[in-house]
Amino acid sequence: MAIQLADFPEVTKAPPRAKTYKGVQVLRHDPCGVEILNIDLAQPMADGTFRAVMDIWHQGLVICFRNQDLTAEDQLRFGRRVGELSVIHTPEFTGEDPSIMYISNVKKNGEFVHALPIGEMMFHIDQCYQPRPAKATILYAMKIPKTGGNTLFCDLQRAYDTLDEETKARIAGRRVMHVYDYDAGATHTAAAVADDAPRYVHPLVRTHPVTERKCLYVNRLMTREVVGMDKAESDALLARLFDHMENPEFVYEHRWRLGDLLMWDNRCTAHARRDFDPEQERVMRRLTVLGEAPA
Ligand code: OGA
Ligand code: MN
Numbered sequence: 634m635a636i637q638l639a640d641f642p643e644v645t646k647a648p649p650r651a652k653t654y655k656g657v658q659v660l661r662h663d664p665c666g667v668e669i670l671n672i673d674l675a676q677p678m679a680d681g682t683f684r685a686v687m688d689i690w691h692q693g694l695v696i697c698f699r700n701q702d703l704t705a706e707d708q709l710r711f712g713r714r715v716g717e718l719s720v721i722h723t724p725e726f727t728g729e730d731p732s733i734m735y736i737s738n739v740k741k742n743g744e745f746v747h748a749l750p751i752g753e754m755m756f757h758i759d760q761c762y763q764p765r766p767a768k769a770t771i772l773y774a775m776k777i778p779k780t781g782g783n784t785l786f787c788d789l790q791r792a793y794d795t796l797d798e799e800t801k802a803r804i805a806g807r808r809v810m811h812v813y814d815y816d817a818g819a820t821h822t823a824a825a826v827a828d829d830a831p832r833y834v835h836p837l838v839r840t841h842p843v844t845e846r847k848c849l850y851v852n853r854l855m856t857r858e859v860v861g862m863d864k865a866e867s868d869a870l871l872a873r874l875f876d877h878m879e880n881p882e883f884v885y886e887h888r889w890r891l892g893d894l895l896m897w898d899n900r901c902t903a904h905a906r907r908d909f910d911p912e913q914e915r916v917m918r919r920l921t922v923l924g925e926a927p928a
Contacts, residue, residue: 644886655685665788666885667693675707695786698894705729716922737916756903757854762813762831767899768924774893776916781909786885789848792878807837808860835927848901
């Protein structure tokens, strides 16, 4: 079982395809991931361009605006246009605004000053243990290490589409329990989860509210059980689904550059961060946009 990502092969694919969509220049990666080349998020964006960006996002699942130079206010303005921002539930990590959080390994007097959850090193879906998990997570790269710290994105629609028909029939209508307890999840599925760990039940197969595509809605870090299924059967089914989705064929590996503003569709992708040299600093400014109840 892949506890962390150290064994996950580096994902290298054919070079991205250059296209222009309604005036927006993009580079499309496979199976997901789109670089957007000619938009400066510090400038006002016309409604038509914003709609084009949303279309590109819904098709490409992960979009990255390269070469940005953004204040917190610039990032908030873009985030608010995507939807209602979530307020961070760990106030000690918030930034200039209650919806800004910094993900970094920066230390002061030997202590981390921001959040850098070790659970990020396994595939997960942000906030899936909440009633309305984020639809979007928006990260802005302010400092990146020379090597390491790439983020992997798994296309959960592709993962669903490629299941055999028997498995699709078996999981149809099923629900799963997600639990936020990184210690139990990141070490071992057999470890008992804390009684007070936040949890929520959602459909195992989710339909995207905009594109109506189905996706697998599980992840190795937080999905603990298929509701109403015998424990051994549930463990075996989930293990098979995790192994299936964590296939390099369904994964885009993002190699960060300074000034990247990246937004993933958290309704139909799972993500995981690779390890990096702790002596080098990595700082991301993060927002999440409140999503719909999964259905
Ligand atoms: C997150 C997350 C990964 C990264 O912000 O939710 O998982 O690469 N980040 O920083
Ligand atoms: Mn995450």
